[in-house]
Amino acid sequence: MKKSTVLSMAALLAAPALLISGQAGAAETASHTKLTNCVIQEVVSGKDMTGAFVHFHHTGAPVKLVRAEVPDVSARVELHEMVMQNGVMEMGPLKDLTLKEGERVFKKGADHVMLFDVTNKPKVGSKHTLTVFFDDGTQASCEAVVKSVKEVMKDASMSGHGHHGKHGHHKGGQHQA
DSSP states (O other), X not given: OHHHHHHHHHHHHHHHHHHHHHHTTSOEEOSSEEEEEEEEEOOOXXXXXXXXXXXXXXXXXXXXXXXXXXXXXXXXXXXXXXXXXXXXXXXXXXXXXXXOSEEEEEOTTSSEEEEEOOOSOOOTTOEEEEEEEETTSEEEEEEEEEEOHHHHHHHTTOOTTOOEEEETTEEEEEEEO
């Protein structure tokens, strides 16, 4: 009886150490940045890409966005911006990757997360984990709900016509984000 008590005590004492060491290799959850209003726009018919949108609420020293992931929707995810060039809205890689104290909004027609090569199109109403990684080794996640184009445009306070532009990585291609 005494031997099993000693083994049980040893197991109890070892468990916290195993839990701590198991987490050592994982990225730390960001305490400085919270994500809200996480949305993925439905993939429109005939396309294999879409945009994701999020509100960042950042406190403390500035950090830079490194990358984003939505693994169950797309293996190829990029951070993008939309800017007016000669009267045409154009999309390309996000140049300002810094999050400063306060709120920064990624929305349709502006900064956004671009999801490429979407083969299994997510259904409106479904939820998917969006994770953003920062240069300080931390990350933040949220559950992004898939919304219709109409809902996303309403959320972004846009009219119903949509914005098309040339995408920096796909010359001549017209894409919507």
